[in-house]
Amino acid sequence: MNDKYDVEALEKLSNKEILELVNQITKRNSKRKIITYSKNFTLSLSNYCQNECSYCFYNYKIPKLNSNENVVLIDNDHITSIVQKAISYNCKEALIMSGERPDYYPQVKKELEKRGCDGYINFVKDVCNYLLDLNILPHVNIGILEYDELKRLKGFTASMGLMLESTSEKLFKKGGVHEKSPGKLPERRIRHIEEVGKLKIPFTTGVLLGIGESYSDRIRDLILIKKLHKKYGHIQEVIIQNFISKPNIAYHPKKEISINEMLKVVGIAKLLFKDDISIQVPPNLIHGYEADFLRFGVNDFGGISPFTLDHINPEHKWPRIEDLGRICAENGFDFQERLPIYPKFIDDPEFCPKTIKKRIEEINI
Ligand code: SF4
Numbered sequence: 324m325n326d327k328y329d330v331e332a333l334e335k336l337s338n339k340e341i342l343e344l345v346n347q348i349t350k351r352n353s354k355r356k357i358i359t360y361s362k363n364f365t366l367s368l369s370n371y372c373q374n375e376c377s378y379c380f381y382n383y384k385i386p387k388l389n390s391n392e393n394v395v396l397i398d399n400d401h402i403t404s405i406v407q408k409a410i411s412y413n414c415k416e417a418l419i420m421s422g423e424r425p426d427y428y429p430q431v432k433k434e435l436e437k438r439g440c441d442g443y444i445n446f447v448k449d450v451c452n453y454l455l456d457l458n459i460l461p462h463v464n465i466g467i468l469e470y471d472e473l474k475r476l477k478g479f480t481a482s483m484g485l486m487l488e489s490t491s492e493k494l495f496k497k498g499g500v501h502e503k504s505p506g507k508l509p510e511r512r513i514r515h516i517e518e519v520g521k522l523k524i525p526f527t528t529g530v531l532l533g534i535g536e537s538y539s540d541r542i543r544d545l546i547l548i549k550k551l552h553k554k555y556g557h558i559q560e561v562i563i564q565n566f567i568s569k570p571n572i573a574y575h576p577k578k579e580i581s582i583n584e585m586l587k588v589v590g591i592a593k594l595l596f597k598d599d600i601s602i603q604v605p606p607n608l609i610h611g612y613e614a615d616f617l618r619f620g621v622n623d624f625g626g627i628s629p630f631t632l633d634h635i636n637p638e639h640k641w642p643r644i645e646d647l648g649r650i651c652a653e654n655g656f657d658f659q660e661r662l663p664i665y666p667k668f669i670d671d672p673e674f675c676p677k678t679i680k681k682r683i684e685e686i687n688i
Pocket residue numbers: 372373374375376379380381382421422423466504506
């Protein structure tokens with residue numbers, strides 16, 4: 324398989340053929356023997372979001388389950404208590420997430436003003452600073468931002484993330500999942516990913532499967548990610564995530580994406596990215612099929628929290644790190660902890676500013 328980016332040729336491959344090609348790649352590279360994860364926790368800053376994706380459970384408009392409440396803006400006491408717990412579990416990464424542009428809402432603006440905070444980005448910066456002082460590395464994923472906002476956050480976060488999700492145009496048409504989500508327009512997502520690249524911030528992106536896109540859309544999006552990475556060299560991992568249906572949300576597909584369909588996409592990602600970009604699946608969403616995903620090229624299980632929920636899919640608990648370690652070992656892999664910034668970026672001062680490097684040197688991993 325060469326890099327012709329031929330959607331049609333890739334689309335025609337069967338699962339068996341994809342697996343054979345993946346095996347040829349992995350046999351050539353001993354790095355395949357290591358599977359990574361990051362011990363993390365989530366700080367969900369605000370459930371307010373300017374978009375209304377019809378598959379979303381996180382948005383404040385959706386009533387939540389159990390203790391996973393909607394917040395206008397997380398309060399300081401809550402941050403402190405979560406962080407204290409994270410320290411007791413020796414978590415190294417804080418996933419900082421929120422809806423996109425929560426400050427679009429007067430309730431959020433008012434709350435920022437009440438706390439004397441000059442805008443949402445400054446609030447995020449303050450949270451990052453607090454974490455860095457405790458040697459916890461932030462990974463910020465708060466939706467699309469402007470170039471100057473990204474620039475202001477560089478140096479305060481070890482890496483950033485934004486799912487490309489899908490560039491399929493039909494998702495924006497009437498009845499499509501992105502009909503009411505201006506922030507999901509492909510040109511805006513692509514611009515964000517490019518600007519992060521220009522700023523040399525280590526980056527995570529990915530595709531969301533089973534939201535109305537076709538198989539060729541999925542392949543096209545992986546090729547797009549590959550091209551963006553080729554230009555800027557900043558993408559450290561690509562998440563292949565399956566949409567999971569739940570009550571309360573508007574989107575209910577006739578059929579959810581199957582494990583076989585997911586494996587195909589993971590295999591295609593491996594053929595495209597080889598060992599240059601890690602391929603990640605959320606382990607709480609593919610429980611029972613971990614070994615299959617490892618065979619098809621997954622080499623990262625992402626951030627796993629010992630105590631906070633997956634805020635997007637709270638009904639799917641994170642697996643125990645020991646259990647994943649055992650599955651990896653049974654299938655001939657070593658399971659190793661990593662930081663939210665990959666080693667090749669840690670050693671590059673352009674990607675890892677002194678403010679972050681200094682903290683990394685104090686973390687025992
Ligand atoms: S952008 Fe994210 S948080 Fe906002 S509605 Fe869409 S999926 Fe939900």
